Amino acid sequence: MGAEMIAPGWMHDQVTADQYDSWSEEQCSGIEIVDGMIVVSPSASKRHNRLARILANALDAAAGPEWNADTDFDVRLQDVPLSNRRSDVTVYRADAIDITPTRPEHVLLVVEVVSPGSETTDRVVKTDQYARAGIPFYWRVEQAATGVPLVYTYVLDPAARVYRDGDVFTGVVKAVAPFAVEVDLDAL
Template sequence: MTAGMVGPPWTRTRISAEQYDSWSEEQCAGIEIVEGLVVVSPSASKRRNRLARILANALDAAAGADWNGDTDFDVRLRDAPLTNRRPDVILYRAETIDLTPTRPEHVLLVVEMVSPGAEATAPAAKADQYAEAGIPFYWRVEQAATGVPIVYTCVLDPATKAYRDDGTFTGTVNVTAPFPVTVFLEDV
């Protein structure tokens, strides 16, 4: 099953934030909630998981004590209709580690890794939702034909609530914002 495919009947019933918050961690794994509807995501490949961990670790180390880099948990973009996204990598305020749900104001940067073949459509909706929620930085990672990922970095324009391109990287990501960080993509 690919991301966004229609699953069992329970995935076609709108749920509220209160209903979702009553679910177990196991029930919430591998799904996102978009406009109150459950969207099932396929399991990630080992390569994708490794890349997410490399990015999260690099961001975590570069960010200092105020921010944590982590992978694969919900960010509550909106309560009604409920919209929870599960970015591949999240850089969030360290002081909010025990707050649930994680809200956009807790998040500095999200990274989404795009599945091959979905480059033209899948990332746009998520990027728009992250921008509308006010998350300052967004990175999109695509798999190149060479096997080395391509990272597109974007920064939020608060006036338009839209992301603008900030850089494209292959081999090595080397940015100064939101803070200086270097990530060697060949390590994947």
């Protein structure tokens, strides 16, 4: 066999929505499905996970009773070919808590925390996919070399299905949309 690597068969077969829906949560953890193909996500760092949790907690507290904020679950962007994304934080309608799969029409905001290895996906690919799916708000968190996170906010242009630049925050997020929220990220 030499230095060649043989990829397992499952990496070459498209996954359907029915197949994916039959898998356990454990099987779905750590992967996303893009155009029917499994994309394995590396484990996030403790800093990444803490940042996502701080944001989710603050968004959940500020969202009011109509919205929930949570981490680490699938949003079904499309059924054929299957595309599921697992954003770092998702703000979704509270009345959709028991609806599976969560779909874009249930989602108000997605947040991605950029990590080494996810730069292009979080900055370009997911931005386009979330906008085409019609998710109204997208935040991208960059973990700057200074240690102080930068939060870039985007608002959907619904006619063009692209995001327009919103505010950029350093250290403390003081957003007014999609609802008023203040988060001190310096405490990370």
